[in-house]
Amino acid sequence: MEKITAIMREERLPIVLAALSELGYGGVTITQVRGHGRQRGIKEQWRGTEFRVEFLPKAKIELVVHERDTDRIIDALCDNARTGNVGDGKIWVSPVTRIVRVRTGEVGEAAV
DSSP, X not given: OEEEEEEEOGGGHHHHHHHHHHTTOOOOEEEEEEEOOTTOSEEEEXXXXXXXXOSEEEEEEEXXXXXXXXXXXXXXXXXXXXXXXXXXXXXXXXXXXXXXXXXXXXXXXXXX
């Protein structure tokens, strides 16, 4: 099993969730986060004064999936989160060595 973590623009979240649901993955954890990548934030103007917004709002999605589905899910995330502009986000994959469903005590793939 693998854990997929994706950081993306908040406005792309409904589109991404619909794509994941079509693939049969409705179980996700979503967190509102703030951060920046290489661009180090953006410059904004308000009432003629320029200021820097260093940490931008983003959505963080986490899923635990079977290894055989990892590439399909990553493709769906990329295809639906991409705008083609700086700040579209990042995806990373981590191994999951153990998982337990709290309610039933199921362990491993049965708990996914």
